[in-house]
Amino acid sequence: MNLPVPHDVLSxxxxxxxxxxxxxxxxxxxxxxxxxxxxxxxxxxxFLMVAKEYKLNPITKEIYAFPAKGGGVQPIVSIDGWLKxxxxxxxxxxxxxxxxxxxxxxxxxxxxxxxxKDRTHPVEMTEYMDECKRNTDPWRQWPNRMLRHxxxxxxxxxxxxxxxxxxxxxxxxxxxxxxxxxxxVLASDEQIAELRDLLSRxxxxxxxxxxxxxxxxxxxxxxxxxxxxxxxxxxxAPAAEPPAPVQPEAETAPEGGYEPxxxxxx
Numbered sequence: 001m002n003l004p005v006p007h008d009v010l011s012x013x014x015x016x017x018x019x020x021x022x023x024x025x026x027x028x029x030x031x032x033x034x035x036x037x038x039x040x041x042x043x044x045x046x047f048l049m050v051a052k053e054y055k056l057n058p059i060t061k062e063i064y065a066f067p068a069k070g071g072g073v074q075p076i077v078s079i080d081g082w083l084k085x086x087x088x089x090x091x092x093x094x095x096x097x098x099x100x101x102x103x104x105x106x107x108x109x110x111x112x113x114x115x116x117k118d119r120t121h122p123v124e125m126t127e128y129m130d131e132c133k134r135n136t137d138p139w140r141q142w143p144n145r146m147l148r149h150x151x152x153x154x155x156x157x158x159x160x161x162x163x164x165x166x167x168x169x170x171x172x173x174x175x176x177x178x179x180x181x182x183x184x185v186l187a188s189d190e191q192i193a194e195l196r197d198l199l200s201r202x203x204x205x206x207x208x209x210x211x212x213x214x215x216x217x218x219x220x221x222x223x224x225x226x227x228x229x230x231x232x233x234x235x236x237a238p239a240a241e242p243p244a245p246v247q248p249e250a251e252t253a254p255e256g257g258y259e260p261x262x263x264x265x266x
Contacts, residue, residue, distance in 0.1 A: 005045045012052045017059045028059065043073050050075040050164055054085045066171045074174075077165045079149050086156050091116045095155070097148060100126075110147045112155035123159040127151040136172070187226035192218045195226060198233035 007022070014025040029044075047065050050056075054077070056063040062081035065073035077085075086092055093115040100109040111126040127150040133139050139146050146169070153167050166174070187195075195218065199206055206218070209229060215221040 005041060005048055009045060009048045009052055013048050013058065016051065016055055017057050047073055047075045054081070054162075054165065055088070056081045056084065063165075066168070074171055075165060076168055076171045078168065079152075082149075082153050082156060082167065085162065086114075086152075086160070089160055091118050091160075093117045095152070096122075097151070099144075107144050107147065110144075110151040112148075112151035114155045114159040116159060123155055125151055125155040125158055127154060132169075134169070134173070138169075185223045187218065187221045187223050191223060191226040191230065192221075194230055195233070198230065198237050201237045202233055204233070 010026065011020075011022055014020065014022055017025060019025050047058075047063075051058055051063050054063070056077065058064060060080075061078055062084055063075055063077050066076040067073060086095075095112060095114045098111040098113070099107055100111070102108040107129055109126050109128045111124060113122045113124045115122045127147055129143065129147055132147055132150050133143055149167070150169070156162055195209075196206070198204075199209065210217065210221070213221055213225045213229065215225075
């Protein structure tokens with residue numbers, strides 16, 4: 001299967017995975033990495049561009065595609081991927097951890113301190129168990145390890161400015177959270193013009209159509225809804241009358257009473 005993405009992006013990520021066989025690499029990505037067959041080409045491209053930017057291997061799950069709420073995918077970087085981009089950063093100069101325990105001896109917080117070669121002071125971030133722990137299998141089985149991962153990732157963001165990537169725990173939190181309403185794209189001038197033409201040809205009333213779609217006027221109609229109405233009206237609209245043929249101008253007899261077909265007097 002040929003993925004519908006730019007060849008240079010695909011070949012760059014294939015090189016990260018250690019192969020020059022672009023077709024085989026595409027087949028593996030399509031069958032094992034992408035979680036849904038309904039992923040749009042631009043989403044695949046965005047996923048591969050993130051892998052290329054951070055030099056992450058999707059085959060070894062340093063980065064993988066997480067099903068996004070509402071369809072599509074979100075690029076997710078595993079802890080192995082995060083550690084790879086931290087350790088490969090040219091200014092990385094080591095990191096330290098400090099655990100904070102509560103009165104019962106249970107882990108309360110983890111602090112990650114990252115050192116950069118080009119800075120005098122380290123970057124330090126603390127993550128707290130009561131803020132991060134979730135009722136999921138990883139958090140129930142390995143809460144201390146999970147909290148250390150969270151502190152590592154947050155410190156790396158502050159130290160190196162990594163952006164556009166998330167860890168698996170963040171992706172799951174985002175998927176579970178309610179999404180704000182997304183503004184719809186409104187109908188274009190071309191859609192409105194075609195709607196009015198189709199309404200005229202089918203004898204339908206504009207007011208009833210607007211009431212059906214819940215819009216006060218044509219300009220307030222969503223583009224998606226306009227496409228649906230246009231498709232329906234096209235099925236019932238009579239064919240547009242072809243333009244009347246242009247009649248050739250009648251020939252005018254020349255002065256002197258000459259008629260076509262007569263001999264021209266010399």
